[in-house]
Amino acid sequence: MSKIHSTALVDPQAQLDASVEVGAYTVIGPHVKIGAGTTVGPHVVIEGHTTIGCDNRIFQFSSLGAAPQDKKYAGEPTRLEIGDRNTIREFCTFNLGTVQDAGATRIGDDNWIMAYVHIAHDCQLASNIILANNATLAGHVHLGDWVFLGGFTSVHQFCHIGAHAMTAFTAAVSQDVPPFVTAAGNRAVPAGINSEGLKRRGFTPEQIAAIKRAYKLVYRAGLSLDEAKSALAQEEGKSPEAAPHIRLLREFLESSARGIIR
The missing domain is CATH 1.20.1180.10 (Udp N-acetylglucosamine O-acyltransferase, C-terminal domain)
Structure with a gap:
């Protein structure tokens, strides 16, 4: 049996590995799949067609798999896909994809996602990414491997940020950031390469x-x-x-x- 707190509401159709831990007052919907070794804290809501891999750590008060904040969304069974060994801190919000794009929001492996991060519909995140507190990704944003976004970074819809790039605190990204480049300012401009990284x-x-x-x-x-x-x-x-x-x-x-x- 999964280690599910007595106050958690887990739909009987949800597929949880026997090693999954679920905290108090968490709600998990019928189309959710969670892999081995993942822990879900208290007061988390996981809904929609959401698949979560192995050894993730999801902290309290996060909302994963809710409907996109997109007026075109009409209830289609789009997806949220999360890989392995991700840390998802408090009050994060990850939305489903839309049929206007790939139909899925995807998050890779070994990502460190801090509190209050928003990942909107159809975002595609690679692996080994760090998103500092309050980073906000609008719809259809792509992040390459090893990207680092500073606190309160905001990224405009459809922007791509290349591998090993980083942004400074409060950067406002409205165009693509090439690999290795550091971006800073509102609007973000290039400020050298991420040499330390x-x-x-x-x-x-x-x-x-x-x-x-x-x-x-x-x-x-x-x-x-x-x-x-x-x-x-x-x-x-x-x-x-x-x-x-x-x-x-x-x-x-x-x-x-x-x-x-x-």
């Missing part, structure tokens, strides 16, 4: 230096965006060790639909 993740001094050169080509060399893309393609051949990271930056620029912060 790269050091912590084992990037070599040579790789970091090459990423800094790539950043300068995009932001400091007076090049148009098309010229910067061409220059980055040439830079890939000069630094084999850093070529995959420079390619990641170039391909992000080529795929950006909203345009990048400049």
Whole structure:
């Protein structure tokens, strides 16, 4: 039997692994699936077609799988999918997806999500992300691996933030933030690369230096965006060790639909 507090309301159709722990006064709906080792604190509501993986820790007063805050939503059976080993702190709100996009809001593995974070419909989060208190993601936002969003960061709908990027406290992001870039201000502008984060993740001094050169080509060399893309393609051949990271930056620029912060 799952370790379910006597005051919790768990629908008989919900699928919980026998090792799942559920705190007092928590409510879990019929279409919810929760994997092994996950703990759900007191006063949590988990509803909708929500799947939660293994070894997650969900703190009190969070709301997961509620209907999107989107007037177009008409009750379709869209989904919320959460991976493994995520920490979800107090008062977080994660909404279902919509049929106008992928039909699912997705959160990867090993993410550290602090209190009062809002993840709106159709957001796609990768893994090893940190979202500080009160970070707010509007609909359809994509975050790459190892992104760090400072407290009270707000991200406009449809924005993409690339791998290893970070934002400063209270940043207001209205365009895409390329990989490795630090964004600050309202509206957010580039403020160098996330060099400290790269050091912590084992990037070599040579790789970091090459990423800094790539950043300068995009932001400091007076090049148009098309010229910067061409220059980055040439830079890939000069630094084999850093070529995959420079390619990641170039391909992000080529795929950006909203345009990048400049």
